[in-house]
Each structure stands twice: as structure tokens, then as C-alpha cells.
Amino acid sequence: MTDTTILRQRTGEETPPAPPRAGSLLTGLLRTARPRQWVKNVLVVAAPAAAGELFSLHALARLALVFALFTACAAAVYLVNDARDADADRAHPVKRHRPVAAGQVPVPVAYAVGGALMVLAPAAAAWLCTPSVAALLTAYTGLQLAYCVCLKHVLVVDLAVVTTGFLMRAVVGGLALGIPLSRWFLITTGFGALFMVSAKRYSEAVQMAGKAGATRALLTEYTTGYLRFVWQLAAGVAVLAYCLWALEEGGVPHTSVLPWRQLSMVAFILAVLRYAVFADRGTAGEPEDVVLRDRALTLIGGVWVAMYGLAVVNW
CATH class of the missing domain: 1.10.357.140 (UbiA prenyltransferase)
Incomplete structure (x- = not known):
């Protein structure tokens, strides 16, 4: 301990924080x-x-x-x-x-x-x-x-x-x-994103009830009922748009073993329903955390990716 530090402690003066090291700064x-x-x-x-x-x-x-x-x-x-x-x-x-x-x-x-x-x-x-x-x-x-x-x-x-x-x-x-x-691609992506965003806001509002303004002032302007309405509406539109896209493609002749595009609707709907469980509980934080930490949701997502991939390659 240096003499300057000892003097600061004796006089009650706060020691200024040390500048971050290069490695610590990069991290x-x-x-x-x-x-x-x-x-x-x-x-x-x-x-x-x-x-x-x-x-x-x-x-x-x-x-x-x-x-x-x-x-x-x-x-x-x-x-x-x-x-x-x-x-x-x-x-x-x-x-x-x-x-x-x-x-x-x-x-x-x-x-x-x-x-x-x-x-x-x-x-x-x-x-x-x-x-x-x-x-x-x-x-x-x-x-x-x-x-x-x-x-x-x-x-x-x-x-x-x-x-x-x-x-x-x-x-x-x-x-x-x-x-x-595709217009269905844009609608599904847009409302799917709104579903996850509003579910996260809803979870924040539930968890920070009574002190929301301390971290995100706008949460005091939303009601949990309104945010619940938004994520439920967005989930419904995303599912509908995805199903319309899949069924629209169903009229096109294909040579694949199974109608993977239509079957992928099942995995997509299950993924939305599973994600909605966390939204309803008020524990839907960052979307990537929800997906990666829940094994069932990760598995459903993997099945959807596989079905989607088979539909793309027309296997």
C-alpha cells in the first residue's frame, strides 16, 4: 500500500478507481x-x-x-x-x-x-x-x-x-x-419477432413490478394485460402466416418422400406453444436464452430445421 493511499484512507478521501487493464478492457x-x-x-x-x-x-x-x-x-x-x-x-x-x-x-x-x-x-x-x-x-x-x-x-x-x-x-x-x-416469409418473420419482443417486455414488467421505472421507464406505461394481448396476437398471426405459406406450396407438384413443408407446420406450432409457456410465466427473457436453455424447445427447433431443410432440397 502506497503512502498516498494510506493518507487518503486517514483523511477519509475516496481512492479513485484504477484504470482498467488492457486485457480486462478487451474482455x-x-x-x-x-x-x-x-x-x-x-x-x-x-x-x-x-x-x-x-x-x-x-x-x-x-x-x-x-x-x-x-x-x-x-x-x-x-x-x-x-x-x-x-x-x-x-x-x-x-x-x-x-x-x-x-x-x-x-x-x-x-x-x-x-x-x-x-x-x-x-x-x-x-x-x-x-x-x-x-x-x-x-x-x-x-x-x-x-x-x-x-x-x-x-x-x-x-x-x-x-x-x-x-x-x-x-x-x-x-x-x-x-x-x-416472399410476403409470407416477411409476415411470419415480422410477427414472430414481435411475439418474442413483446413476451420479453411482458416478462420484464412482471419481474420488475413496483420498480419498473428504475431500469426501463417505459414499462410503467404498459400494463401486463396489454403486453399479454400483443404477444398472443403476434403469435397467432405468425402461426397463421406460416401455415398459409406451407399450404400454398402444397399445391405445387413435388417428388419428395413426404410433404415436409406441410409437416413442418406441426414443429413450428409446437415451438410457438412451448415458447408461450415461458411468456405466460413471465420468464421469457432474451430469446436466445429461452431457446438454448430449454431442451424441449431446442429439440423441437432442431426437428423443424430438419423438416424445413428436407423441404428445401425436395428430398
Whole structure:
């Protein structure tokens, strides 16, 4: 212990926190980028998979690049968001452990790295991909930045913005490969995302009852009844749109062993019903956590992927 530290203790003066070490800072930046939530960016392969365009090295390489660029944009948004919400996050029982709120990543560093990624990712997309991909990434970062600054405080609009972020992930894969997007694909993806987003908000409202304003002020404006209505409505529309898509394809002659596209409706509906169990309990947090931690839901999802894949390859 140094003489300066001893003197500070004797006089009652607080010792300033030590600056984070380089290794600790890099670890904090990586944690702030939310590696678990990178699972959401797998949606970039949704449109190409639906169109059966995943069976070439060119397509796989392009989608891997788009995945990385979207991950960079999402990481930039998380960094800026955590920097802005550092004070509020310290009042949350879980979010107070985030690197920025805990002091592992200084607020100015989070802003600087986030701002750099917001500029570099769309620029790289314009150079390595297509102008449409760059435009969508720019729109995504702009929309999410507006969300961090003000839109997350606007009733209902906050749900629409987060849902749009999921939808943009699904659309960008089609733009990268020049694949036309089905209206049923867009409706299913959009309302499926709204289902998960509103279920998460509902769970937050239930868990933070009486102190919601301390971490997400807008939760005090929603009622649990309204949020329940939203996730139930969204789940119903998503299921209906998926079934209409599957049955629409049923009129097309096929040579597969079984009608996998129609059979995939069963797995899709079971997955929605299983997810709704957690939504109803008020324990539907981050979508990737719900899916990965529940073995039954993971199994159902795997069965759906297998059926969907067999339908695409017409096996």
C-alpha cells in the first residue's frame, strides 16, 4: 500500500478507481458486444435457406461476410446503448453487472468503439457487398441509435423498432444474394419477432413490478394485460402466416418422400406453444436464452430445421 493511499484512507478521501487493464478492457468490450445475442444474426441465412440458395461457396462466403458485418453493427449499438444506460443499469439486479455499468469499460471508450463500428461496417458492406446491403446496415444502425436516444421511450414504437431490427436481419440475406422475398416469409418473420419482443417486455414488467421505472421507464406505461394481448396476437398471426405459406406450396407438384413443408407446420406450432409457456410465466427473457436453455424447445427447433431443410432440397 502506497503512502498516498494510506493518507487518503486517514483523511477519509475516496481512492479513485484504477484504470482498467488492457486485457480486462478487451474482455469487457467483447462481453458488451453480447456474443450470446449473435445467434440472432443467423437470421441472415433465413431468406437464402427458404429459396434453397445455400449450396454454393459464393453464397456461403457472402452470407458469412454479411453475418460478420451485421454483428459489428449490432455490437456498436450495444456499446452505445450501455454507455447511455450505465446509470439506469446500475439499479437493475442483473444489468448492473454489465461491463460499462460495472466500470470495466469506461463510458468514453464504449462510445468511441461503438461509433467507429457504426461507420466502418456499412463502409465495408458498400465495398465488399452491394449498395443495398450497405444501405440496410446504415438504416439499421440509424434506427437503433434513434432507439437508444429517444424511441425506446415512445409507447408501442419501441416494440416496432426492436421487431424491425429482427426483420432487417432476415431481409439482408436476401438482398446480399439478390433473392426475392416472399410476403409470407416477411409476415411470419415480422410477427414472430414481435411475439418474442413483446413476451420479453411482458416478462420484464412482471419481474420488475413496483420498480419498473428504475431500469426501463417505459414499462410503467404498459400494463401486463396489454403486453399479454400483443404477444398472443403476434403469435397467432405468425402461426397463421406460416401455415398459409406451407399450404400454398402444397399445391405445387413435388417428388419428395413426404410433404415436409406441410409437416413442418406441426414443429413450428409446437415451438410457438412451448415458447408461450415461458411468456405466460413471465420468464421469457432474451430469446436466445429461452431457446438454448430449454431442451424441449431446442429439440423441437432442431426437428423443424430438419423438416424445413428436407423441404428445401425436395428430398
